Amino acid sequence: MVEFQRKDFYSYEDFLEIMRLLRAPGGCPWDREQTHSSIRRNFLEETYEVLDAIDHDDASGMCEELGDVLMQVAFHAQIEAERGRFTMANVVDGVARKLVYRHPHVFGTVKADTPEQVLDNWEAIKQKEKDEQTISEGMRRVARAL
Numbered sequence: 681m682v683e684f685q686r687k688d689f690y691s692y693e694d695f696l697e698i699m700r701l702l703r704a705p706g707g708c709p710w711d712r713e714q715t716h717s718s719i720r721r722n723f724l725e726e727t728y729e730v731l732d733a734i735d736h737d738d739a740s741g742m743c744e745e746l747g748d749v750l751m752q753v754a755f756h757a758q759i760e761a762e763r764g765r766f767t768m769a770n771v772v773d774g775v776a777r778k779l780v781y782r783h784p785h786v787f788g789t790v791k792a793d794t795p796e797q798v799l800d801n802w803e804a805i806k807q808k809e810k811d812e813q814t815i816s817e818g819m820r821r822v823a824r825a826l
Contacts, residue, residue: 716759730749
């Protein structure tokens with residue numbers, strides 16, 4: 681048993697601590713032995729379950745399944761934290777930086793009044809980030825699993 685205090689409501693920080701404890705000595709034997717590869721399929725399954733909840737406009741299901749996807753993200757980040765390569769804080773910082781950078785019409789001086797202009801800007805920014813000159817170079821960034 682690990683030292684842990686149950687609560688009526690858990691915060692984001694509590695959640696990350698729970699994930700850490702599950703993988704720590706004295707935590708869950710199953711969680712401790714998992715690798716990126718062993719839980720890869722779980723990530724995909726949880727993603728499909730979110731999509732199903734969205735398709736059915738099931739708010740309760742969506743909330744639960746989004747939590748399961750978040751758990752998968754935190755699980756993979758915890759594995760990497762243990763390896764000393766990055767943490768969940770790095771994941772959050774990276775996506776926050778990306779959102780600010782790719783929304784210059786909100787956080788900068790670029791003008792985009794329509795969703796189409798936003799998407800055009802987004803693609804141009806991604807091409808610049810990836811140093812892509814052609815459409816075929818952009819196609820190479822599509823995940824092979826797709």
